[in-house]
Amino acid sequence: MPDTNLAPTTALDDAALDRLFRKARTANAWQDRPVTDETLRQLYELTILGPTSANQLPGRFVFVRTPEAKEKLLTTVSSGNQEKTRTAPVTAIIAFDPQFYEHLPRLFPHADxxxxxxxxxxxxxxxxxxxxxxxxxxxxxxxxSLGLDAGPMGGFDSKKTDELFLAETGWKSTMLINLGYGDHSKTFGRLPRLGFDEAALLA
Structure with a gap:
């Protein structure tokens, strides 16, 4: 039975495209403005709607927001990422569950x-x-899309992060993403991008 609740296939308007892509920047400095738990729940619910292979949904997320947890996380973060991580209202540890497939009978029930x-x-x-x-x-x-800014980072000790935050779960961390409301007065301008003919082929 087809899903009758599918969204119409119309393009987003310029304001939405600006917010998601054209005027968005990686945030490196933050306003002193909290991110609510409800916003983080909304963020998760939107994130899991994106497609993954066989609906695996292997991503796991730890939203680090308390002072105690943030201090623990900072012991794993490289020197160049310390200040922006310390001042971010939330830092998401992005991880995966190596045994995600245990959930596939429920998440992908029409095949083994x-x-x-x-x-x-x-x-x-x-x-x-x-x-x-x-x-x-x-x-x-x-x-x-929720009005937040994001700052993804790879400069951290994933093994130590796993030991401090994920030991009881068996999950494995891959990156950190700072979240909050960016201080855009300290945001870099758009850096160069490769042109279509440099990075894409029409086959």
């Missing part, structure tokens, strides 16, 4: 997708990594 991954840990982990990274991109766009 769990059997594709059981007994092949390397294949499962690669798939979890790729699809959770895709979900990180959805989270950034979802944050922008």
């Amino acid at each position: 997708a769990k059997s594709w991954f059981t007994g092949n840990a390397a294949f499962a982990e690669r798939s979890a990594f790729l699809n959770s990274t895709l979900q990180a991109g959805y989270l950034i766009l979802a944050a922008r």
